[in-house]
Amino acid sequence: MRSHNFNVNIQNAMKLLTTRQVIVRVAIIFSSAEFLIMQALKIIPHETGTYSEAVLDTALLAALSAPAIYIWVIKPFVDARDEALAQIRQLADVDPLTRLANRRLFLKHLEKAVASIARHKIYGALLLLDLDEFKPINDAHGHNAGDAGLVEVAKRMQSVTRSEDVVSRLGGDEFLVLISHLDVDELIARNKASLIAEKLINLVSQPLDFHGETLRVGASIGIRLLGFEEREIDTVIGEADIAMYRAKQAGKGRVAFFDT
Secondary structure (H helix, E strand, O other): OHHHHHHHHHHHHOOOOOHHHHHHHHHHHHHHHHHHHHHHHHHOOOOOOHHHHHHHHHHHHHHHHHHHHHHHHHHHHHHHHHHHHHHHHHHHHEOOOOOOEOHHHHHHHHHHHHHHHHHHOOEEEEEEEEEEOOHHHHHHHOHHHHHHHHHHHHHHHHHOOOOOOEEEEEEOOEEEEEEEEEEOOHHHHHHHHHHHHHHHHHHHOOOEEEOOEEEOOEEEEEEEEEOOOOOOHHHHHHHHHHHHHHHHHOOOOOEEEOOO
């Protein structure tokens, strides 16, 4: 599953040089550099005292060793550390199973969108999608089948949304979609949001294949049109949730708006 692969990537990125590897590499670099210096001083004629020769030896050792230590010791360590930190930062904002934005990242986008919509006077929409008949899949085929279904649903949802829109897994079998810049006219914006929701329902409802077995789920969607007034983020999500339950009560596989 994707969550496993993502964790493996983190573990691979965290494979920094061990203390023993660092000591061995530095010792090899210093001994090799010192050997070359000693051979060079034997071949190249020079007349210096013991102190001067020691200073020259030290300077040459530093000059030869520093680039090698950077390339063979410091750079691999820094690159692996930076990769690990980047993976960890991504993990903090991403759902490990579906690789969609998690709730934390989605809330940031939603907060910005609500402020932008109020400022620019152009409608957006928040869609809350809940899968219908998802529990029977877990019960009959196991959680691996359920996870595979969630991953496939996430792919399908991303395929019908624009790059500027944000798709998130809220948790369990619930997803959020933030649609920005629909239209300045409320009715047109409402119709566009409804069309997007219908596309999502139709796409999600298509059969899923799991190891040769055909699985089926549906989806109910609640829509909270985002108008020109600024609202509390949790309130907006709660209102989309209310609309979603209205859609389920109407017979599932439906779209319902939250109307104030």
